[in-house]
Amino acid sequence: MIAVSPTSTATLDEEDSNFKLLYGSQINKSFAIEFAYHDYGESSLSGTTGDIFAIDEALFQFIQDGTVVVSGDSLAISGVFTHELTPSISALGRVGLSMWNAELEVSTSNASASLEDDGTDLLYGLGLQARVGSNSWIRAEYEGHEDIELLNIGFITYF
Amino acid sequence: MKFYKTALATSLLAFSSVSYANPESYFGLSIGNSEFDSGITNIHRDTGRRR
Numbered sequence: 001m002i003a004v005s006p007t008s009t010a011t012l013d014e015e016d017s018n019f020k021l022l023y024g025s026q027i028n029k030s031f032a033i034e035f036a037y038h039d040y041g042e043s044s045l046s047g048t049t050g051d052i053f054a055i056d057e058a059l060f061q062f063i064q065d066g067t068v069v070v071s072g073d074s075l076a077i078s079g080v081f082t083h084e085l086t087p088s089i090s091a092l093g094r095v096g097l098s099m100w101n102a103e104l105e106v107s108t109s110n111a112s113a114s115l116e117d118d119g120t121d122l123l124y125g126l127g128l129q130a131r132v133g134s135n136s137w138i139r140a141e142y143e144g145h146e147d148i149e150l151l152n153i154g155f156i157t158y159f
Numbered sequence: 160m161k162f163y164k165t166a167l168a169t170s171l172l173a174f175s176s177v178s179y180a181n182p183e184s185y186f187g188l189s190i191g192n193s194e195f196d197s198g199i200t201n202i203h204r205d206t207g208r209r210r
Contacts, residue, residue: 018193026183035171043195070195077170097167120163139189147196154189 010051010062016041018150024080026158032080034094040148042071066108074100074145076123088131098123098145121146135159 022036045053047062054060078096085091098121105114127141136157143150 014195016193016195017190019188019190022187022189024185024187026185032185033170033173040195041193077167097163097170099164099167120167122163139187141189149194149196150191151194152189152191154187154191156185156187158183158185 010045010047010053013044013046016043018152020150020152020154022156024156030082030084032082034076034078034080034096036076036078038074038076038098038145038150040072040074040100040145040150042069044069064108064110066106069105069107070102071105072100072102072148074098076145078123078125082129090129090137092125092127092129092139092141094123094125094143096123097121100146119146129156133157 018039018041020036020038022034024032024034026032045068046066047053047068048065049062051062052059053062053068076096076098078094080092080094082090082092099118100121101116101118103114103116106112123143123145125141125143127139129137129139132138132155136155138153138155140153141151143152
């Protein structure tokens with residue numbers, strides 16, 4: 001994915017919120033296949049005139065005050081393995097593929113430009129889930145995607 | 160990359176088949192924090208050298 005590196009005077013914000021919508025099919029008691037849409041949020045770099053920054057090893061310089069924003073989303077499919085720790089708590093692990101899309105936008109007070117990148121890469125994750133009803137679970141999970149780490153809490157419900 | 164795309168397409172086809180045949184399905188939503196790994200390097204404004 002597109003990498004953004006700042007100068008010492010530029011401001012880089014690499015954290016944001018994300019969300020995931022998922023649909024899963026339980027193959028057996030301990031294995032499911034999940035299909036998910038991720039919105040990763042965005043990372044931004046703000047600089048003033050003269051600041052130098054690098055994108056994938058190429059150097060650029062702000063010739064006026066401006067902002068570079070990288071945003072991304074993906075469609076992913078993964079196998080989810082669960083191991084029952086207690087009747088109401090399970091550990092889970094996942095491995096899969098993520099088809100991601102990233103957009104880089106550069107904007108100043110009087111100009112803007114953008115470019116896109118995409119790819120397909122491995123993803124992985126580890127987490128815990130707790131039963132909160134006959135058909136529902138709460139999940140806390142870490143996921144690693146290409147150049148992005150996600151720490152999420154959510155729920156799933158069977159139908 | 161071509162391998163991954165082929166694997167993804169095959170996985171989606173398998174997923175569709177399994178979902179159709181398997182009645183035990185679920186949906187969900189999660190939210191949280193995302194952290195981008197940009198490989199930060201500081202660059203001197205005057206010289207362009209990384210430090």
